[in-house]
Amino acid sequence: MRTFLFVIILLLYSIRLTAQPSFVKDSLDTYINREMQRWKIPAVAVSVVYKGQTVFMKGYGTTEAGGKEKVNEHTLFQVASNSKAFTGTALSLLDYRKQLSLNDRVKKHLPYFDLYDEYAAENATIRDMLCHRIGFQTFQSDFLNWDARATRYALIENMRNVKPVHPFRSRYGYCNVCFLTAGEIIPAVTDTSWDDFIKYHFFLPMGMNRSSTTYQGITEATNAAKPYTLFENKLTRLDYAYIDALGPAASINSSVYDMTQWVKTQLDTGRLDGKEIFPKQVILNTWAANMLVRSLNSPLFPYRTLSAYGLGWFVEDYYGRRVIKHGGGANGFVTLTTLMPGEQAGFVVLTNTDVNEFYQALSFQLTEAFAGLPYRNLSEIFYQNYAKETEEHQKQLDSLKQIAASNPSPALSLESYTGTFKNEVYGTMEIIIDKGMLVMSFEYHPRLKGKLTSLGENDFLCHYSDVTYGIQKITFEVDANRISAVTIKVNDFIDYMPYRFVKKE
Numbered sequence: 001m002r003t004f005l006f007v008i009i010l011l012l013y014s015i016r017l018t019a020q021p022s023f024v025k026d027s028l029d030t031y032i033n034r035e036m037q038r039w040k041i042p043a044v045a046v047s048v049v050y051k052g053q054t055v056f057m058k059g060y061g062t063t064e065a066g067g068k069e070k071v072n073e074h075t076l077f078q079v080a081s082n083s084k085a086f087t088g089t090a091l092s093l094l095d096y097r098k099q100l101s102l103n104d105r106v107k108k109h110l111p112y113f114d115l116y117d118e119y120a121a122e123n124a125t126i127r128d129m130l131c132h133r134i135g136f137q138t139f140q141s142d143f144l145n146w147d148a149r150a151t152r153y154a155l156i157e158n159m160r161n162v163k164p165v166h167p168f169r170s171r172y173g174y175c176n177v178c179f180l181t182a183g184e185i186i187p188a189v190t191d192t193s194w195d196d197f198i199k200y201h202f203f204l205p206m207g208m209n210r211s212s213t214t215y216q217g218i219t220e221a222t223n224a225a226k227p228y229t230l231f232e233n234k235l236t237r238l239d240y241a242y243i244d245a246l247g248p249a250a251s252i253n254s255s256v257y258d259m260t261q262w263v264k265t266q267l268d269t270g271r272l273d274g275k276e277i278f279p280k281q282v283i284l285n286t287w288a289a290n291m292l293v294r295s296l297n298s299p300l301f302p303y304r305t306l307s308a309y310g311l312g313w314f315v316e317d318y319y320g321r322r323v324i325k326h327g328g329g330a331n332g333f334v335t336l337t338t339l340m341p342g343e344q345a346g347f348v349v350l351t352n353t354d355v356n357e358f359y360q361a362l363s364f365q366l367t368e369a370f371a372g373l374p375y376r377n378l379s380e381i382f383y384q385n386y387a388k389e390t391e392e393h394q395k396q397l398d399s400l401k402q403i404a405a406s407n408p409s410p411a412l413s414l415e416s417y418t419g420t421f422k423n424e425v426y427g428t429m430e431i432i433i434d435k436g437m438l439v440m441s442f443e444y445h446p447r448l449k450g451k452l453t454s455l456g457e458n459d460f461l462c463h464y465s466d467v468t469y470g471i472q473k474i475t476f477e478v479d480a481n482r483i484s485a486v487t488i489k490v491n492d493f494i495d496y497m498p499y500r501f502v503k504k505e
Contacts, residue, residue, distance in 0.1 A: 020050045021369035031365070032060055035358050035379040036351075040235055043071045043225040043352040045256035048366065049263050051344045057256060064226040065235055073257040074210055076224040077350040078241065079335045080328030081176075082259070083213075083252040085286065086198055087183045088130050088312025092285045093201070093278055099189050102127045102285075102311075106181060109188040112153070113181060114160035120168035121160070128169065129182040130311045131290035135164030138174040143488075143495040144426045145177050147241050147331070147466075148444040155245055156181050161424050172293045172309060176249040179312075183248020194248045205277050206265055208258035215242045218253040227332020230355040231467040232394065238354075238468060239447065241331040250330065256348050259337060263346035266324075266339050286311040287324050287341075300381065301364075313339075319371050325363070329354055329493065331468045338363045345370045354468065354493065357382040397471060400461050408456035414438055416483055417452075417476060421501035429488070429501050440488075450488075462488070469494060 023031075028048070036044050042065040048056035059071030095102045106113045106124050115121035120134055128134055141162045145155050155177055166173060183194040190197060195213040203211045210221075218224050219240055227238040243251045261272065270278035289308035296304050296316075303319045316323045324339040332352060336359050339346045347366045349359045361379035369375075410417070414433055421429045427443040431452075438460070440450035448469065452460040458476040470491035477485040485502045 020048075020055050021372075023365070023369040023375060024048055024050075024056055027375075028056060028366075029058070031379075032058075032362070035362070036060060038379065038383055039351075039353070039356040039358045040230060041351050041353050041356055041358060042067075042228060042235070043075065043077075043350075044358075045071055045073065045075055045077070045348075045350040046362065047073070047256045047260040047263070047348045049260060049267060049346040050370075052264065052268060054260055054264075057260060059256065063224065065228060065237070069223065071225065072223070074223055074255045076210060076218055076221050076253050076255055077335060077352060078218060078227070078243075078328075078330040078333045079252050079254045079259065079350065080241075080243070080250045080330040080333060082254075082326055082328040082335060082337050083248065083250050084179050085312035085326050085337070086202055086252065086262075087179055087194070087248040088286045088310070089278065089282060090186060090194075090197055090201065091126060091130065091182055092282045092311055094186070094189060095285070096279055096282050100126065100185065102130070106185070109185045110156070110181065112157055114157070116160060116163050117168055120164070123168070126182055126185060127290060127311075129175075129178040131309045132172050132175050132178060133169045133291045134173075134175060134178060135166045135168045135170065136162065136173045136175045136178070137165035137496065139492075139495045140165065140173065140175070140497055141425055141495070142176055143490055143497070143499055144444060145180075145246055146494050147243065147448075148245050149242065149446060150245050150444050152180055152184055152245055152247065156184060158425065172291050176246055179249035180246050186248075198252070202262075202277075203258075205275075206258075206261040206272055208254065208261050211252060211254040211258045213244075213247055213251050213253070215240060215244050215251075221253070224253075225333075225350075225352040227330070228353045229332060229467060230353060233390075235353070236467055238332040238466070243330065250328070256350055259348040259350070263337060263339065263348060267341060267344060267346050286313055287315060289315045318367055319373065321367075321371050323367060327360070331466070334359045336360060336363045338367060340367065340370055343370045357386055400455065400471075400473060403455050404453040404461045408454055410454045410460070411457045411478070412481070412483065417486075419483070420504045421486060422504055423499050423501045426499055426501070428504075431486075458483075464490070 042061050044060040057073050059075050061071050063069045094100050103125050186194045186197050229236050265272045265277050269280040269283045287310050291309045293307040293309050308315045313324045313326050327336040332354050334354050335350045337348050349362050351359045358379050361382045365378050418431045430441045438452035442448050449465040450462045460474050462472045462474050472489045474488055476483050487498050487500045489498045
Protein backbone atom coordinates (compact mmCIF):
# COMPACT_ATOMS: atom_id res chain seq x y z
CA MET A 1 0.00 0.00 0.00
CA ARG A 2 2.80 2.36 0.95
CA THR A 3 4.54 1.68 -2.41
CA PHE A 4 1.29 2.33 -4.28
CA LEU A 5 0.82 5.71 -2.56
CA PHE A 6 4.41 6.66 -3.32
CA VAL A 7 3.88 5.88 -7.02
CA ILE A 8 0.69 7.99 -7.10
CA ILE A 9 2.42 10.93 -5.41
CA LEU A 10 5.37 10.65 -7.80
CA LEU A 11 3.01 10.52 -10.78
CA LEU A 12 1.07 13.61 -9.62
CA TYR A 13 4.33 15.47 -9.02
CA SER A 14 5.62 14.65 -12.49
CA ILE A 15 2.33 15.78 -14.05
CA ARG A 16 2.62 19.08 -12.21
CA LEU A 17 6.15 19.55 -13.49
CA THR A 18 5.33 18.74 -17.11
CA ALA A 19 2.04 20.64 -17.43
CA GLN A 20 2.11 24.18 -18.72
CA PRO A 21 0.85 26.76 -16.20
CA SER A 22 -2.88 27.35 -15.96
CA PHE A 23 -2.23 31.07 -16.56
CA VAL A 24 -1.13 30.25 -20.12
CA LYS A 25 -3.99 27.84 -20.81
CA ASP A 26 -6.83 29.68 -19.11
CA SER A 27 -5.99 33.37 -18.58
CA LEU A 28 -3.34 34.65 -21.00
CA ASP A 29 -5.68 35.67 -23.80
CA THR A 30 -7.97 37.65 -21.46
CA TYR A 31 -4.95 39.19 -19.73
CA ILE A 32 -3.44 40.50 -22.97
CA ASN A 33 -6.71 41.94 -24.28
CA ARG A 34 -7.34 43.74 -21.00
CA GLU A 35 -3.85 45.09 -20.43
CA MET A 36 -3.22 46.36 -23.96
CA GLN A 37 -6.29 48.56 -23.48
CA ARG A 38 -4.89 49.84 -20.20
CA TRP A 39 -1.60 50.76 -21.89
CA LYS A 40 -3.20 52.02 -25.15
CA ILE A 41 -1.21 49.67 -27.40
CA PRO A 42 -2.63 49.22 -30.94
CA ALA A 43 -0.64 46.08 -31.86
CA VAL A 44 0.64 43.21 -29.72
CA ALA A 45 2.00 39.78 -30.67
CA VAL A 46 2.89 37.11 -28.11
CA SER A 47 4.18 33.55 -28.18
CA VAL A 48 4.99 30.95 -25.54
CA VAL A 49 7.24 27.94 -26.14
CA TYR A 50 7.25 24.99 -23.74
CA LYS A 51 9.16 21.73 -24.07
CA GLY A 52 9.96 22.40 -27.73
CA GLN A 53 6.35 23.19 -28.70
CA THR A 54 4.62 26.46 -29.42
CA VAL A 55 1.81 26.34 -26.87
CA PHE A 56 0.59 29.90 -27.53
CA MET A 57 0.99 32.28 -30.46
CA LYS A 58 -1.34 35.12 -31.30
CA GLY A 59 -1.52 38.66 -32.65
CA TYR A 60 -3.81 41.30 -31.15
CA GLY A 61 -5.20 44.58 -32.38
CA THR A 62 -4.52 46.20 -35.73
CA THR A 63 -1.31 47.17 -37.47
CA GLU A 64 -2.23 50.85 -37.05
CA ALA A 65 -4.51 52.58 -34.59
CA GLY A 66 -8.07 52.59 -35.88
CA GLY A 67 -7.06 50.49 -38.88
CA LYS A 68 -8.67 47.35 -40.31
CA GLU A 69 -5.62 45.11 -40.87
CA LYS A 70 -5.48 42.58 -38.05
CA VAL A 71 -2.20 41.68 -36.38
CA ASN A 72 -1.21 38.05 -36.81
CA GLU A 73 1.81 35.87 -36.15
CA HIS A 74 3.56 37.21 -39.27
CA THR A 75 3.13 40.95 -38.56
CA LEU A 76 6.50 42.72 -38.58
CA PHE A 77 7.86 44.83 -35.71
CA GLN A 78 11.20 46.57 -35.30
CA VAL A 79 12.76 44.35 -32.62
CA ALA A 80 15.74 46.68 -32.17
CA SER A 81 18.22 45.45 -29.54
CA ASN A 82 16.98 41.88 -29.73
CA SER A 83 19.43 42.03 -32.66
CA LYS A 84 22.31 41.91 -30.19
CA ALA A 85 21.76 38.23 -29.36
CA PHE A 86 22.04 37.42 -33.08
CA THR A 87 25.31 39.34 -33.33
CA GLY A 88 26.70 37.74 -30.16
CA THR A 89 25.79 34.29 -31.48
CA ALA A 90 27.36 35.05 -34.87
CA LEU A 91 30.67 35.95 -33.25
CA SER A 92 30.46 32.96 -30.91
CA LEU A 93 30.04 30.79 -34.01
CA LEU A 94 33.11 32.34 -35.66
CA ASP A 95 35.03 31.78 -32.42
CA TYR A 96 33.94 28.11 -32.44
CA ARG A 97 35.12 27.78 -36.05
CA LYS A 98 38.50 29.34 -35.11
CA GLN A 99 38.01 32.17 -37.61
CA LEU A 100 38.59 34.56 -34.73
CA SER A 101 38.84 34.52 -30.95
CA LEU A 102 36.43 36.44 -28.78
CA ASN A 103 39.53 37.56 -26.88
CA ASP A 104 41.13 39.03 -30.01
CA ARG A 105 41.86 42.73 -29.76
CA VAL A 106 39.49 44.72 -31.91
CA LYS A 107 42.39 46.46 -33.65
CA LYS A 108 43.58 43.12 -35.02
CA HIS A 109 40.52 43.07 -37.29
CA LEU A 110 39.61 46.77 -37.49
CA PRO A 111 42.86 48.79 -37.59
CA TYR A 112 40.91 52.06 -37.82
CA PHE A 113 39.20 51.41 -34.45
CA ASP A 114 40.25 53.89 -31.78
CA LEU A 115 39.06 55.17 -28.42
CA TYR A 116 39.57 58.32 -26.38
CA ASP A 117 41.47 56.22 -23.82
CA GLU A 118 44.65 54.99 -25.52
CA TYR A 119 45.05 51.94 -23.26
CA ALA A 120 41.45 50.89 -23.88
CA ALA A 121 41.88 51.37 -27.62
CA GLU A 122 44.90 49.09 -27.72
CA ASN A 123 43.47 46.40 -25.43
CA ALA A 124 39.72 46.30 -26.08
CA THR A 125 38.65 42.84 -27.23
CA ILE A 126 35.67 41.53 -29.15
CA ARG A 127 34.35 40.18 -25.83
CA ASP A 128 34.59 43.66 -24.30
CA MET A 129 32.46 45.00 -27.14
CA LEU A 130 29.86 42.27 -26.64
CA CYS A 131 29.43 42.74 -22.89
CA HIS A 132 29.38 46.55 -22.58
CA ARG A 133 32.52 47.16 -20.53
CA ILE A 134 34.62 49.76 -22.38
CA GLY A 135 33.78 52.59 -19.97
CA PHE A 136 30.92 54.31 -21.81
CA GLN A 137 27.86 55.30 -19.82
CA THR A 138 24.64 53.62 -20.96
CA PHE A 139 23.53 55.08 -24.32
CA GLN A 140 26.56 57.40 -24.40
CA SER A 141 26.96 58.91 -27.91
CA ASP A 142 23.57 57.59 -29.07
CA PHE A 143 22.36 61.14 -29.72
CA LEU A 144 24.57 60.75 -32.78
CA ASN A 145 24.30 57.01 -33.38
CA TRP A 146 20.53 56.54 -33.17
CA ASP A 147 18.53 57.20 -36.36
CA ALA A 148 21.69 58.68 -37.92
CA ARG A 149 22.28 59.14 -41.63
CA ALA A 150 25.90 58.06 -41.33
CA THR A 151 27.96 55.06 -42.35
CA ARG A 152 28.86 52.27 -39.96
CA TYR A 153 32.51 53.11 -40.53
CA ALA A 154 31.92 56.75 -39.54
CA LEU A 155 30.14 55.84 -36.29
CA ILE A 156 32.92 53.45 -35.27
CA GLU A 157 35.63 55.93 -36.21
CA ASN A 158 33.87 58.59 -34.11
CA MET A 159 34.27 56.51 -30.93
CA ARG A 160 37.69 58.11 -30.48
CA ASN A 161 35.94 61.42 -29.73
CA VAL A 162 33.77 60.04 -26.91
CA LYS A 163 35.28 60.67 -23.49
CA PRO A 164 34.21 57.66 -21.36
CA VAL A 165 32.44 58.27 -18.08
CA HIS A 166 34.01 55.24 -16.37
CA PRO A 167 37.45 53.57 -16.47
CA PHE A 168 37.95 50.74 -18.96
CA ARG A 169 36.36 47.44 -17.82
CA SER A 170 35.37 48.93 -14.45
CA ARG A 171 31.61 49.14 -14.96
CA TYR A 172 28.83 48.04 -17.24
CA GLY A 173 27.48 50.68 -19.64
CA TYR A 174 25.04 49.63 -22.36
CA CYS A 175 26.73 50.51 -25.64
CA ASN A 176 25.08 50.29 -29.06
CA VAL A 177 28.16 51.37 -30.98
CA CYS A 178 30.15 48.59 -29.29
CA PHE A 179 27.84 45.99 -30.85
CA LEU A 180 28.13 47.78 -34.18
CA THR A 181 31.92 47.50 -33.87
CA ALA A 182 31.74 43.81 -33.01
CA GLY A 183 29.37 43.15 -35.91
CA GLU A 184 31.67 44.88 -38.37
CA ILE A 185 34.39 42.37 -37.50
CA ILE A 186 32.26 39.76 -39.30
CA PRO A 187 32.96 41.15 -42.80
CA ALA A 188 36.60 41.63 -41.81
CA VAL A 189 37.04 37.87 -41.26
CA THR A 190 34.45 36.39 -43.64
CA ASP A 191 34.12 38.85 -46.55
CA THR A 192 30.37 38.71 -45.83
CA SER A 193 28.41 41.69 -44.52
CA TRP A 194 26.76 41.38 -41.13
CA ASP A 195 23.37 41.62 -42.88
CA ASP A 196 24.10 38.71 -45.22
CA PHE A 197 25.72 36.64 -42.49
CA ILE A 198 22.56 36.95 -40.38
CA LYS A 199 20.36 36.17 -43.38
CA TYR A 200 22.19 33.03 -44.49
CA HIS A 201 23.28 31.64 -41.10
CA PHE A 202 20.19 32.57 -39.08
CA PHE A 203 17.07 33.64 -40.94
CA LEU A 204 17.07 31.08 -43.76
CA PRO A 205 18.11 27.99 -41.73
CA MET A 206 15.53 28.77 -39.04
CA GLY A 207 12.71 29.60 -41.45
CA MET A 208 12.60 33.24 -40.33
CA ASN A 209 11.31 34.17 -43.76
CA ARG A 210 9.74 37.52 -42.84
CA SER A 211 12.79 38.85 -41.00
CA SER A 212 15.17 41.47 -42.40
CA THR A 213 17.90 43.86 -41.27
CA THR A 214 17.18 47.17 -43.02
CA TYR A 215 14.91 50.20 -42.83
CA GLN A 216 13.63 49.34 -46.30
CA GLY A 217 12.81 45.87 -45.04
CA ILE A 218 10.00 47.22 -42.87
CA THR A 219 8.98 50.43 -44.65
CA GLU A 220 8.26 48.54 -47.88
CA ALA A 221 6.81 45.41 -46.25
CA THR A 222 3.18 44.40 -46.12
CA ASN A 223 1.66 43.42 -42.77
CA ALA A 224 3.92 45.63 -40.66
CA ALA A 225 2.93 47.28 -37.38
CA LYS A 226 3.19 51.07 -37.43
CA PRO A 227 5.17 52.81 -34.67
CA TYR A 228 3.47 54.90 -31.97
CA THR A 229 4.25 56.73 -28.77
CA LEU A 230 2.17 58.24 -26.00
CA PHE A 231 2.85 61.97 -26.08
CA GLU A 232 1.08 63.94 -23.35
CA ASN A 233 -1.19 60.91 -22.92
CA LYS A 234 -2.23 60.91 -26.59
CA LEU A 235 -1.38 58.11 -29.01
CA THR A 236 0.92 59.67 -31.61
CA ARG A 237 2.15 58.09 -34.84
CA LEU A 238 5.90 58.12 -35.47
CA ASP A 239 8.20 57.47 -38.40
CA TYR A 240 10.11 54.20 -38.38
CA ALA A 241 13.59 54.65 -36.90
CA TYR A 242 16.40 54.49 -39.45
CA ILE A 243 18.86 52.16 -37.73
CA ASP A 244 20.76 50.67 -40.65
CA ALA A 245 23.97 52.35 -39.48
CA LEU A 246 23.70 50.58 -36.12
CA GLY A 247 22.73 47.30 -37.81
CA PRO A 248 24.45 44.70 -35.58
CA ALA A 249 23.13 46.47 -32.48
CA ALA A 250 19.55 47.14 -33.45
CA SER A 251 18.28 46.86 -37.02
CA ILE A 252 16.41 43.53 -37.21
CA ASN A 253 12.72 43.54 -38.19
CA SER A 254 10.85 40.38 -37.29
CA SER A 255 7.53 38.76 -36.44
CA VAL A 256 6.42 36.73 -33.44
CA TYR A 257 6.46 33.56 -35.58
CA ASP A 258 10.04 34.16 -36.70
CA MET A 259 11.24 35.10 -33.21
CA THR A 260 9.62 31.92 -31.89
CA GLN A 261 11.83 29.93 -34.26
CA TRP A 262 14.79 31.70 -32.66
CA VAL A 263 13.51 30.90 -29.14
CA LYS A 264 13.07 27.21 -30.01
CA THR A 265 16.62 27.07 -31.37
CA GLN A 266 17.96 28.72 -28.22
CA LEU A 267 16.10 26.43 -25.84
CA ASP A 268 17.31 23.33 -27.70
CA THR A 269 20.86 24.78 -27.55
CA GLY A 270 21.27 25.21 -31.27
CA ARG A 271 18.83 22.68 -32.73
CA LEU A 272 15.51 23.29 -34.44
CA ASP A 273 13.14 20.45 -35.31
CA GLY A 274 15.98 17.99 -34.80
CA LYS A 275 18.41 19.81 -37.12
CA GLU A 276 21.56 21.47 -35.82
CA ILE A 277 21.65 25.19 -36.66
CA PHE A 278 24.53 25.99 -34.29
CA PRO A 279 26.78 23.75 -32.21
CA LYS A 280 25.61 23.57 -28.60
CA GLN A 281 28.73 25.29 -27.26
CA VAL A 282 28.06 28.34 -29.45
CA ILE A 283 24.77 28.92 -27.66
CA LEU A 284 26.11 28.16 -24.19
CA ASN A 285 28.95 30.66 -24.67
CA THR A 286 26.44 33.44 -25.30
CA TRP A 287 24.57 32.59 -22.08
CA ALA A 288 27.70 32.70 -19.90
CA ALA A 289 27.95 35.81 -17.70
CA ASN A 290 30.85 38.12 -18.60
CA MET A 291 30.02 41.40 -16.83
CA LEU A 292 27.98 42.25 -13.76
CA VAL A 293 25.21 44.65 -14.72
CA ARG A 294 23.95 45.35 -11.21
CA SER A 295 22.86 43.84 -7.93
CA LEU A 296 19.09 43.86 -7.72
CA ASN A 297 17.19 44.89 -4.61
CA SER A 298 13.53 45.45 -5.43
CA PRO A 299 10.69 44.90 -2.92
CA LEU A 300 8.57 43.83 -5.90
CA PHE A 301 11.01 41.00 -6.72
CA PRO A 302 12.75 40.14 -3.44
CA TYR A 303 14.38 36.94 -4.75
CA ARG A 304 15.76 38.45 -7.94
CA THR A 305 19.25 39.46 -6.89
CA LEU A 306 21.75 39.68 -9.77
CA SER A 307 21.83 40.73 -13.41
CA ALA A 308 24.85 40.05 -15.62
CA TYR A 309 25.56 40.31 -19.35
CA GLY A 310 26.64 37.47 -21.59
CA LEU A 311 27.16 37.91 -25.34
CA GLY A 312 23.99 39.71 -26.41
CA TRP A 313 21.89 38.37 -23.52
CA PHE A 314 21.10 39.51 -19.99
CA VAL A 315 21.62 36.65 -17.55
CA GLU A 316 19.62 36.83 -14.31
CA ASP A 317 18.47 34.76 -11.37
CA TYR A 318 14.74 34.75 -10.69
CA TYR A 319 13.46 32.96 -7.58
CA GLY A 320 16.16 30.33 -7.99
CA ARG A 321 15.69 29.99 -11.76
CA ARG A 322 18.08 31.09 -14.47
CA VAL A 323 16.53 33.56 -16.90
CA ILE A 324 18.16 34.62 -20.19
CA LYS A 325 16.59 37.62 -21.88
CA HIS A 326 16.97 40.70 -24.02
CA GLY A 327 14.68 43.54 -24.94
CA GLY A 328 14.59 46.02 -27.76
CA GLY A 329 13.34 49.59 -28.00
CA ALA A 330 13.02 51.64 -31.19
CA ASN A 331 10.91 54.70 -31.95
CA GLY A 332 7.41 53.30 -31.49
CA PHE A 333 8.34 49.74 -30.44
CA VAL A 334 9.35 47.91 -27.27
CA THR A 335 9.85 44.14 -27.37
CA LEU A 336 11.30 41.37 -25.23
CA THR A 337 12.58 37.81 -25.66
CA THR A 338 12.84 35.62 -22.54
CA LEU A 339 14.30 32.13 -22.05
CA MET A 340 13.98 29.86 -19.02
CA PRO A 341 16.31 26.98 -19.97
CA GLY A 342 15.70 24.98 -16.78
CA GLU A 343 11.94 25.07 -17.34
CA GLN A 344 12.30 24.55 -21.12
CA ALA A 345 10.16 27.65 -21.60
CA GLY A 346 10.50 30.84 -23.59
CA PHE A 347 8.36 33.85 -24.51
CA VAL A 348 8.27 36.63 -27.10
CA VAL A 349 6.34 39.87 -26.52
CA LEU A 350 6.15 42.48 -29.30
CA THR A 351 4.36 45.85 -28.95
CA ASN A 352 4.08 48.96 -31.10
CA THR A 353 4.25 51.82 -28.62
CA ASP A 354 7.50 52.86 -26.99
CA VAL A 355 5.79 54.13 -23.83
CA ASN A 356 4.52 50.98 -22.20
CA GLU A 357 5.80 48.61 -19.56
CA PHE A 358 3.30 45.92 -20.46
CA TYR A 359 5.91 44.12 -22.56
CA GLN A 360 8.08 43.69 -19.47
CA ALA A 361 5.18 43.00 -17.10
CA LEU A 362 3.84 40.19 -19.28
CA SER A 363 7.28 38.61 -19.56
CA PHE A 364 7.66 38.71 -15.78
CA GLN A 365 4.10 37.36 -15.46
CA LEU A 366 4.95 34.36 -17.62
CA THR A 367 8.24 33.82 -15.82
CA GLU A 368 6.46 33.69 -12.48
CA ALA A 369 3.82 31.34 -13.90
CA PHE A 370 6.46 28.88 -15.09
CA ALA A 371 8.27 29.25 -11.76
CA GLY A 372 5.07 28.14 -10.02
CA LEU A 373 4.56 31.41 -8.12
CA PRO A 374 1.14 32.73 -7.07
CA TYR A 375 -0.59 35.04 -9.55
CA ARG A 376 -0.41 38.81 -9.11
CA ASN A 377 -1.23 41.33 -11.83
CA LEU A 378 2.21 42.76 -12.54
CA SER A 379 0.94 44.88 -15.42
CA GLU A 380 -1.41 46.69 -13.06
CA ILE A 381 1.38 47.23 -10.53
CA PHE A 382 3.71 48.52 -13.24
CA TYR A 383 0.99 50.83 -14.53
CA GLN A 384 0.40 52.41 -11.13
CA ASN A 385 4.08 53.34 -10.90
CA TYR A 386 4.14 54.52 -14.52
CA ALA A 387 1.05 56.72 -14.04
CA LYS A 388 2.55 58.38 -10.97
CA GLU A 389 5.88 59.12 -12.69
CA THR A 390 4.11 60.37 -15.82
CA GLU A 391 1.93 62.73 -13.81
CA GLU A 392 4.96 64.20 -12.03
CA HIS A 393 6.83 64.66 -15.31
CA GLN A 394 3.80 66.30 -16.93
CA LYS A 395 3.51 68.77 -14.04
CA GLN A 396 7.12 69.85 -14.55
CA LEU A 397 6.57 70.20 -18.28
CA ASP A 398 3.33 72.15 -17.83
CA SER A 399 5.16 74.58 -15.56
CA LEU A 400 7.73 75.28 -18.29
CA LYS A 401 4.98 75.65 -20.88
CA GLN A 402 3.23 78.23 -18.73
CA ILE A 403 6.42 80.28 -18.58
CA ALA A 404 6.82 80.02 -22.37
CA ALA A 405 3.16 81.00 -22.90
CA SER A 406 3.73 84.24 -20.99
CA ASN A 407 6.00 85.21 -23.90
CA PRO A 408 9.09 86.38 -21.96
CA SER A 409 11.75 88.13 -23.99
CA PRO A 410 15.15 86.50 -24.36
CA ALA A 411 18.21 88.33 -23.07
CA LEU A 412 19.49 89.01 -26.60
CA SER A 413 17.98 89.46 -30.05
CA LEU A 414 16.91 86.29 -31.87
CA GLU A 415 19.66 86.85 -34.44
CA SER A 416 22.23 86.57 -31.65
CA TYR A 417 21.27 82.90 -31.08
CA THR A 418 21.62 81.87 -34.72
CA GLY A 419 24.65 80.29 -36.34
CA THR A 420 26.59 77.06 -36.65
CA PHE A 421 27.43 75.15 -33.47
CA LYS A 422 29.73 72.14 -33.09
CA ASN A 423 30.04 69.30 -30.61
CA GLU A 424 33.16 67.09 -30.73
CA VAL A 425 31.07 63.90 -30.60
CA TYR A 426 27.98 64.83 -32.58
CA GLY A 427 29.25 67.21 -35.25
CA THR A 428 27.40 70.36 -36.30
CA MET A 429 24.01 71.85 -35.56
CA GLU A 430 22.51 74.94 -37.22
CA ILE A 431 20.14 77.48 -35.71
CA ILE A 432 18.18 79.77 -38.00
CA ILE A 433 15.12 82.02 -37.73
CA ASP A 434 12.10 80.58 -39.49
CA LYS A 435 8.78 82.44 -39.37
CA GLY A 436 9.93 84.43 -36.35
CA MET A 437 11.08 81.35 -34.40
CA LEU A 438 14.49 79.87 -33.71
CA VAL A 439 14.80 76.43 -35.31
CA MET A 440 17.61 73.89 -34.85
CA SER A 441 18.65 71.39 -37.50
CA PHE A 442 21.19 68.58 -37.15
CA GLU A 443 23.93 67.34 -39.47
CA TYR A 444 23.23 63.61 -39.12
CA HIS A 445 19.47 63.77 -38.52
CA PRO A 446 17.89 65.57 -41.49
CA ARG A 447 14.36 64.67 -40.35
CA LEU A 448 14.86 66.20 -36.89
CA LYS A 449 14.11 69.84 -36.09
CA GLY A 450 13.97 71.66 -32.77
CA LYS A 451 11.72 74.71 -32.39
CA LEU A 452 12.75 77.05 -29.59
CA THR A 453 10.40 79.12 -27.43
CA SER A 454 11.84 81.64 -24.99
CA LEU A 455 11.69 80.98 -21.26
CA GLY A 456 13.40 84.30 -20.50
CA GLU A 457 17.07 85.20 -20.22
CA ASN A 458 19.02 82.62 -22.26
CA ASP A 459 16.75 79.66 -21.57
CA PHE A 460 14.48 78.13 -24.22
CA LEU A 461 11.97 75.33 -24.44
CA CYS A 462 12.80 73.01 -27.33
CA HIS A 463 9.98 71.11 -29.04
CA TYR A 464 11.54 68.40 -31.22
CA SER A 465 9.73 67.50 -34.43
CA ASP A 466 10.15 63.83 -33.51
CA VAL A 467 8.40 63.59 -30.16
CA THR A 468 10.59 60.61 -29.25
CA TYR A 469 13.23 63.22 -28.45
CA GLY A 470 10.84 65.00 -26.11
CA ILE A 471 10.36 68.59 -25.01
CA GLN A 472 13.50 69.84 -23.31
CA LYS A 473 14.80 72.96 -21.62
CA ILE A 474 18.04 74.17 -23.21
CA THR A 475 20.38 76.95 -22.11
CA PHE A 476 22.70 79.19 -24.13
CA GLU A 477 26.00 80.43 -22.72
CA VAL A 478 26.99 84.08 -23.10
CA ASP A 479 30.51 85.49 -23.22
CA ALA A 480 31.03 89.26 -23.55
CA ASN A 481 27.37 89.68 -24.53
CA ARG A 482 27.72 87.15 -27.34
CA ILE A 483 26.43 83.59 -27.56
CA SER A 484 29.34 81.17 -27.13
CA ALA A 485 27.67 77.78 -26.71
CA VAL A 486 24.42 75.91 -26.09
CA THR A 487 23.76 72.70 -24.16
CA ILE A 488 21.21 70.33 -25.70
CA LYS A 489 19.36 67.42 -24.12
CA VAL A 490 17.09 64.76 -25.64
CA ASN A 491 14.89 62.14 -23.96
CA ASP A 492 16.66 59.47 -21.92
CA PHE A 493 15.12 56.90 -24.30
CA ILE A 494 17.75 58.14 -26.81
CA ASP A 495 20.66 59.33 -24.65
CA TYR A 496 21.04 60.24 -20.98
CA MET A 497 23.80 62.80 -21.49
CA PRO A 498 23.72 66.54 -22.28
CA TYR A 499 25.70 67.77 -25.31
CA ARG A 500 27.48 71.10 -25.35
CA PHE A 501 27.71 72.70 -28.79
CA VAL A 502 30.21 75.55 -29.20
CA LYS A 503 29.37 78.36 -31.62
CA LYS A 504 31.70 78.57 -34.61
CA GLU A 505 33.00 82.04 -35.46
